[in-house]
Amino acid sequence: MFIGVKTKILLTVFAIVLLFTIFSLLYFPSIQGRTLLTNYKSEVQNQAKTIALGATIALSEQNFKGLQTAMDFVKENDELRFVTLMQNDTTWTADSSRFTIATSPMVTFPETYKMDDKIATSDSIIVMRAPIQTALMNGEIILGVSTQSIKAKQRKVRTTALLISGAIFLLGMLIGLWLSRSISHPVKALRTAARKVGEGDLTSEVKSHSKDEIGELAIAFNNMVKDIKNLSDLTLKQEKEKQEMLASQNEALEKQVAERTKELKTSLDHLKATQAQLVQSEKMASLGELTAGIAHEIQNPLNFVNNFSEINTELLDELKTAIDANDSAEIKDLIQDIKDNETKIVLHGKRADGIVKGMLQHSRSSAGQKEPSDINALCDEYLRLAYHGLRAKDKSFNVKMETDYDNTLEKINIVPQEIGRVILNIINNAFYAVSEMKKLAADSYQPLVSIKTRKLNDKIEIHVADNGDGIPDAIKEKIFQPFFTTKPTGSGTGLGLSLSYDIIKAHGGSLHVKSEERKGTEFTILLPNS
Amino acid sequence: MKKLILPLLLCCSLAVFAQNGALTVIGNSNGVPSSFTKAGLKSVFMGNTANWPNGTKVKLALMKFTTTEGQQTCSKLFGMSSGDVTKHWLMTSMKGRVDAPVFFTSADALQQFVARTPGAIGIVAGAVTLKNSKTVLVDGRNSF
Known part of the structure; x- marks a missing residue:
């Protein structure tokens, strides 16, 4: 849950104000009320003591002025209930063997008040006693004062506390609102400005009139944006220069x-x-x-x-x-x-x-159209054509030719001229290899070129093998490259096997070679059986 | 020299008067009646009269009960011990109906108080010597 700064500050201030309000509403009146009561008791006690002192002076020095002043002062108190002078009398038995001390009221003001010598402080009255000890008599002054005014004062304190608490609460909330606004507004302005800066608007500026940390932050932010803008302008300028340079380049x-x-x-x-x-x-x-x-x-x-x-x-x-x-x-x-x-x-x-x-x-069907063709017949025809072609050039050329055709082969869709050209090319290479071998080998060497067809599951194989000199490993990977040839200059273009490879690929087949030096070479053509 | 001799003579005369036990009631010229019965005088000094007939407030003056005049006043006027009189005035003061008597240790001071206080009445062992004061008759006599 997202809680904004304003809400947080407001909640914090509310909590503080609420705590203070509760304190001022409950604790403060309670303490004040008790203090008032204590002070009032103390005051009543002092008054009782003053009267007792006045009475003591009056009894010992016949000076009644102090007593009268004290009494006048006490009588002015509207809360006065009674002032009683109690006298301790010693009463002896008839034979003077024992005595008892009895306390009795000597005089009470007002005279109509019915004095109870066991009266004590209660919720409605405060009773204070002050002793009198003179040569003339022993006794005490008992002063009774109503708590009505204290209660009224306590009520007033509570009412005042309530009003003050309300005022404090209201003031606190207003201060909290002002505080939250004064903090959240600049922060929000900063956030908005930061977002704009993030979106690329470097003209945004935070307006803050406060001179506190937030004001300093706003100034720092504005300076930062200004710096970024300057840097951005510089970068853009450099970028533009680079782009111009790049454009020219x-x-x-x-x-x-x-x-x-x-x-x-x-x-x-x-x-x-x-x-x-x-x-x-x-x-x-x-x-x-x-x-x-x-x-x-x-x-x-x-x-x-x-x-x-x-x-x-x-x-x-x-x-x-x-x-x-x-x-x-x-x-x-x-x-x-x-x-x-x-x-x-x-x-x-x-x-x-x-x-x-x-x-x-x-020649008529050489337009590159595929047609069902008999692979065995094609192989046989081009084997003969190659042989006779070579024989036409070299009457001394002689080679043993072996054929092994798979009679189960069905016609497959090929461009016969192109596949025939591949077969012719490979057979010519075989004839060339064995004729070259013948020149180098012993008389017992018998040149042999064989052609074999086989049917596989979804393919057919055409094998053309010779027992010539073989292909060295070093050039085995190059023989399908265009213009690569081992024949003397003018004898070969180096395109035969390269074109053958492309033709077989174009038919969806593959062309492989296996060769061993001094033993011979075998080319395998794989074509789809379809 | 005359200034020294006159007070000396006055003191001597008062001392003689006191030794005789005669008490004189003196009163301020303003408000205080010229004569009383002894019972009426006692009643006044017991605090039963708050104002003189002309409305002037009653002011009582007595010699302290520790003095001879004071002791004589208790016995001759109140017929009580000094302690009882004191207690009586203690109670009366607390009730607040009338002002308690002002007690003096010298007759001269008492006379001066009576002379300058309207409605003041006091008891001394001697004659009236000051202006604005008069001797109040008790049962038709100057002293009792």
Whole structure:
């Protein structure tokens, strides 16, 4: 629960005032009343003593002036109930053997008062006694005074106390209100100003006219705010200068960046052009290898077509001779041979036509669209193309090729040209590795390249292995980097494996390599079975 | 020399008067009646009269009871012991109806008091010697 300073001060003052009020209302009248009673008793006692003294003087010196004065003084008291002179009389027995002392009232004022010699102080009357001892007589003065005036005075004291307490309470509460206001108002003003300062308003100022600690606090606060403002202004100025400096630096930097960007863009354009050129070179290299393979494929049926056409030309010459010779049997044989050759020509022409159509089909569907493809057929086709491509360049090249295709493989959705390019690239690398190994190894070395496909749960695997020289560990991590190659300058672009890696990734698959120096290398292509 | 002889003679005459036991009542010229009966005089000196007939307040003057005149006054006027007279005036003073007598140790002082106090009456053993004073007759005599 939040209790403000004003409330706290007010409560404190209220508690103090209340305590003081209770004290002045209860304790003070009680003490005052008792003091009054005590003083009054003492006064009555003194009066009794004075009368007794006056009586003593009167009895001993026949001077009654003091007694009369004392009595006149006592009689003026409205609260006087009685004054009695008691006499102690000695009464002897008849034979004078024993005596008794009896106390009896000698005179009482007022005379009408019925005196009881055993009277004592009570709630309504104060009774005081003063002894008289003279040669003439022994006795005492008994003075009785009503407590009515004392009670009236006590009531007056209580009433006065009540009024004073009320006034004190009222005054105390007013002082408390003034005090709480005089403390809480400057404190609240300070709080408000502090909040404004906290919110960033450094123009707020506390107005305090008091010259006490709170006034000093207000002055200190104002000075502090002024200092903060000066500091803030200085900081803002410095900040502004810094920002201006930063802006100019930024401008210079932006200019530099723009220049550099321009340079970089130029470099990038050059690089892209170079890369495109390299990719084109790679494509051209691949195309060259493909072309070589394709040429070999087409060359074979064309040889047949040409050979059989030449044979048919010769057979037609022989047929003309046989017709001139009217050798019907020979004519029939020659016609049959020509027909057989024509059949072979048609057969090999169709074979070439099939190859060309296949190439056309490849070129038509090379727009990067995925289509269901037979991985085993693709591997086999590109294995042959690679082999014939290499053989076209190097007639001495010879290699043992092993294939192990998983017949349970189903067609999967791929871009066949791209996956074929990957397979071709890896097989070409394998052929290159074994041919290089062949140059270095002993005669007993038999180059071997194998290709194997396997079906896994949701993937298919394509393994291409060779028994070449292997890849050193130091460069194993670099082989997928663009433009990295171990081939002599001009023989490779260094983009083959890099592009292959990107193609396999784009198909949602992965490409791995395992290699051991002097033993061989195995590439594994993993593709999603979908 | 005359100043010394006259008081000396007065004292001697008073002493002779006292030894004879005769008491004289003297009164102020203002208010005090010229004669009393003895009973009336006793009543006055017992405090029963507060004012003289002309309204002047009664002022009593007596010789102290320790003096010869005082003792004679008790026996001749009051017929009581000095102690009883004292007690009587003690009680009377406390009641406050009248003023108690003024007691003197010398007749001269008493006479001077009576002479200067209106309504004052006193008892001495001697003749009236001062102005404004007079001898009050008791039962028709100058002394009793």
